Amino acid sequence: MNRNIKKATEHVIQNEGLIFEKSSPGKAAFKLPELDVPEVDSRELLGASEREDLGNMPEVSEIEIIRHFTRLSTWNYGVDTGLYPLGSCTMKYNARINEVVARLDGLAGAHPYQPEKLSQGALLIMQILRKCLMEICGMEAITLQPAAGAHGELTGILLVRAYLQSKGNPRKKILIPDSAHGTNPATAAICGYAVENLKSNAGGMVDIASLEAQMNEDVAALMLTNPNTLGVFEQDIHKIADLVHAKGGLVYMDGANMNALVGKVRPGDFGVDVMHLNLHKTFSTPHGGGGPGSGPVACKKILEPFLPVPVVVSKADGTLGLEYNRPQSIGRVRAFYGNFGMHVRALAYIMANGCDGLVQTTEDAVLNANYIRKKLEGVYDLPYKTPSMHEVVFSDRLQTAKGVKTGDIAKRLIDYGFHPYTVSFPLIVHGALMIEPTESESREELDLFVDAMKSIAEEAEANPEVILTAPHSTRVTRLDEVTAARKPILRWKPKEKPVAEEVAAK
Numbered sequence: 001m002n003r004n005i006k007k008a009t010e011h012v013i014q015n016e017g018l019i020f021e022k023s024s025p026g027k028a029a030f031k032l033p034e035l036d037v038p039e040v041d042s043r044e045l046l047g048a049s050e051r052e053d054l055g056n057m058p059e060v061s062e063i064e065i066i067r068h069f070t071r072l073s074t075w076n077y078g079v080d081t082g083l084y085p086l087g088s089c090t091m092k093y094n095a096r097i098n099e100v101v102a103r104l105d106g107l108a109g110a111h112p113y114q115p116e117k118l119s120q121g122a123l124l125i126m127q128i129l130r131k132c133l134m135e136i137c138g139m140e141a142i143t144l145q146p147a148a149g150a151h152g153e154l155t156g157i158l159l160v161r162a163y164l165q166s167k168g169n170p171r172k173k174i175l176i177p178d179s180a181h182g183t184n185p186a187t188a189a190i191c192g193y194a195v196e197n198l199k200s201n202a203g204g205m206v207d208i209a210s211l212e213a214q215m216n217e218d219v220a221a222l223m224l225t226n227p228n229t230l231g232v233f234e235q236d237i238h239k240i241a242d243l244v245h246a247k248g249g250l251v252y253m254d255g256a257n258m259n260a261l262v263g264k265v266r267p268g269d270f271g272v273d274v275m276h277l278n279l280h281k282t283f284s285t286p287h288g289g290g291g292p293g294s295g296p297v298a299c300k301k302i303l304e305p306f307l308p309v310p311v312v313v314s315k316a317d318g319t320l321g322l323e324y325n326r327p328q329s330i331g332r333v334r335a336f337y338g339n340f341g342m343h344v345r346a347l348a349y350i351m352a353n354g355c356d357g358l359v360q361t362t363e364d365a366v367l368n369a370n371y372i373r374k375k376l377e378g379v380y381d382l383p384y385k386t387p388s389m390h391e392v393v394f395s396d397r398l399q400t401a402k403g404v405k406t407g408d409i410a411k412r413l414i415d416y417g418f419h420p421y422t423v424s425f426p427l428i429v430h431g432a433l434m435i436e437p438t439e440s441e442s443r444e445e446l447d448l449f450v451d452a453m454k455s456i457a458e459e460a461e462a463n464p465e466v467i468l469t470a471p472h473s474t475r476v477t478r479l480d481e482v483t484a485a486r487k488p489i490l491r492w493k494p495k496e497k498p499v500a501e502e503v504a505a506k
C-alpha cells in the first residue's frame with residue numbers, strides 16, 4: 001500500500017459468488033412441522049393464477065443468506081462510511097433522529113385513505129413543514145407533492161405555464177444559464193418550451209448584457225440554479241429578477257442548493273417567484289437510491305391557485321383537511337400527498353436543529369467547501385475565482401499534461417478510501433472536479449481528503465500510470481464504462497448446460 005494513503009487500510013473482503021451460485025438442491029432456510037390440519041390443494045385457492053414453474057430459485061441455508069448479504073453490505077461505500085464529496089448531490093449525513101421519528105407506529109403505519117379525522121397528526125406534520133419551508137424560502141404558498149427535484153421543476157414550470165395561460169399570455173421560451181443543472185433544460189422542454197441558453201460571464205454568473213439582449217415578451221421564465229453548479233451565488237440576482245419581471249416573465253429558482261442559503265437569505269426576498277427544494281439534499285432525507293426523494297415547490301401568491309391538489313387547509317372547525325376543489329389547479333403530480341415519510345424526516349431535521357442550528361449548518365457547509373478550496377487551490381486548477389458557497393469546482397488542467405483526467409483522479413480516490421467527487425460536471429468547466437463536502441464532515445476527515453487529493457496530484461507528476469490504472473484496491477478494477485453503458489447485462493442467467501451430444505463427444 002502507498003505510504004501516503006492514510007485513511008484506507010486493507011479491507012478483509014472475502015470472495016463472494018452470486019446467491020444462485022451457492023444454491024444446492026434441497027437446502028432450505030426453514031423447516032416446518034408436519035401439517036396437523038387437512039392439506040388444501042393450492043390450485044383450488046389460486047386457480048389459473050398459480051405459478052407452477054418458479055424458475056431457478058436459490059436453495060440455501062439461513063446462515064448462507066445472512067453471510068452473503070452481510071458480506072455484500074461491507075462492500076458498499078456510503079455516507080455512513082466516510083466523506084462522500086459528490087458535488088451537486090449533497091450527500092450529507094442522514095440524521096438518525098429522522099429515522100426514529102419516521103418509524104413511529106402511528107406515522108409509519110398511516111394509510112393514505114385514512115379518514116381526515118383519523119389523520120390529524122399526519123396533516124399537522126405536513127402543515128407545519130409547509131410553514132417552515134415557506135418561511136425558509138420567503139414564499140407564500142407551497143406544495144409538498146413532487147417526489148424529487150426534477151419533479152419539482154416540472155411542477156413549478158407547469159405552474160408558470162398555467163399562470164401565463166390564465167392571463168391569456170402564453171409564451172414560448174425559457175431562458176436557462178449554461179451553469180444550470182442539467183434537469184432544468186429537460187424540464188423546460190418537457191413542458192413544451194423552447195430552451196434558450198444564457199451565457200455565463202467570466203465570474204461564472206449570469207451575463208447581464210446577454211440577459212438584457214435575450215429577455216423579451218416571448219420568454220415565460222428564467223430558470224436559474226442558485227447557487228449555480230459552480231457553487232457560485234448570483235450576486236446580481238435582484239437586477240436579474242427586475243429585468244425578467246419588467247418583460248412580464250417569471251423567475252424560477254432551482255433551489256436544490258438551498259443548503260448554502262438556509263437561514264441567510266430568502267429567495268422570495270430577492271425576486272424569485274417559484275422554486276423547488278430537494279428535501280433529500282438540504283434537509284437530510286435519504287437520496288433516491290436509499291429511499292424516495294421529495295421536491296416541494298414554493299411560490300408567490302399569484303401562483304397559488306394553480307398548485308396541485310389536494311392542498312392541506314385549516315377548516316372553520318379548527319381541524320385540518322384536504323382541499324380538492326381548486327378549479328385552476330394543474331391537477332395531481334403524484335399519488336396522494338407526496339412522499340409523506342420524507343416530510344416527517346425533513347420536519348424532524350428542521351426541529352432538531354432549530355433556527356440557530358440551521359444557520360450553523362449553512363455556515364459549516366460553506367466553510368467546509370472553502371476549506372477544501374483553500375487547501376487544494378494551486379494543486380488543482382481553479383477556473384472560476386468567484387467566492388464559493390457550498391461546493392467548489394476545480395479542473396484537471398494541471399494534470400492533463402501527464403494524460404491524467406478528472407475521471408482517473410476520481411478512480412484513484414477510491415484507493416484512498418473516499419467516494420469520488422462529481423466528474424466532468426458542470427459542463428462549462430472542461431475536466432471538472434466538483435467537490436461538495438457538506439457540513440457533516442469534521443476537520444480531520446477533510447484533512448484526510450485533502451491529503452489524498454494532494455498525494456494523487458504528486459502521483460500524477462511522478463507515476464501517472466498508477467492513476468491511469470486505478471482503482472487497485474477494489475474487488476472489480478477499472479471497468480470498460482462504454483461497454484457497460486452500451487451493452488449492460490442486467491440479469492443473471494445460469495450457465496448453459498452442455499447439450500447431450502457435446503457431452504457424449506467429450
Ligand SMILES: Cc1ncc(COP(=O)(O)O)c(C=O)c1O
Pocket residue numbers: 088089148149150151181183225254256257278293295
Ligand atoms: C441543482 C440541482 N437541481 C436539480 C436536481 C435534481 O434533483 P433530483 O435528482 O432529486 O431529481 C439536482 C440533483 O442533485 C441538483 O443538484
